[in-house]
Amino acid sequence: MSQSDKERKRITVEIYNRSYTIVGQEEPHHIRMVSNLVDQKMREIHESNPALDVSKLAVLTAVNTMNEYIKLKEECAELINYIEKIEKEDDD
């Protein structure tokens, strides 16, 4: 087993009543937390759209999460701009 193989962890989680084996470098507790958030979001979207099948529900969950990711990325970029601005002022 190579060093990089050793670093890859394999964990099984349950999301919306199905099992998934996730392989990655993240810690198991982190993967479980992320999976619980996805499960929770799928159930929330199901509450407001009970007619959706599981794959549509999962795609809309992904769209929803991606939307929040993009908005957060913009917020992060603004924070970085702000830091650069105040660091430049400190230098002057």
Place this chain on the structure above:
Amino acid sequence: MSQSDKERKRITVEIYNRSYTIVGQEEPHHIRMVSNLVDQKMREIHESNPALDVSKLAVLTAVNTMNEYIKLKEECAELINYIEKIEKEDDD
């Protein structure tokens, strides 16, 4: 139509060969960009896991995106801490 109804936009997008009607306050071009990112990520995950059915593929796409969202949220929190620290130093 109330003010809040007026602000809600309805747009149809195609993700992984299926149509979705998305209702929300975001601009259509933003929803299209987010949907394209989800479509792209589903195709990437399919490339490395061709045996997955669409709903598993979509759930793993959501997990993947949620993981990146959580990591970005941590980075954002660090930036905020850093800003608070330098602003406090400026006050002293």
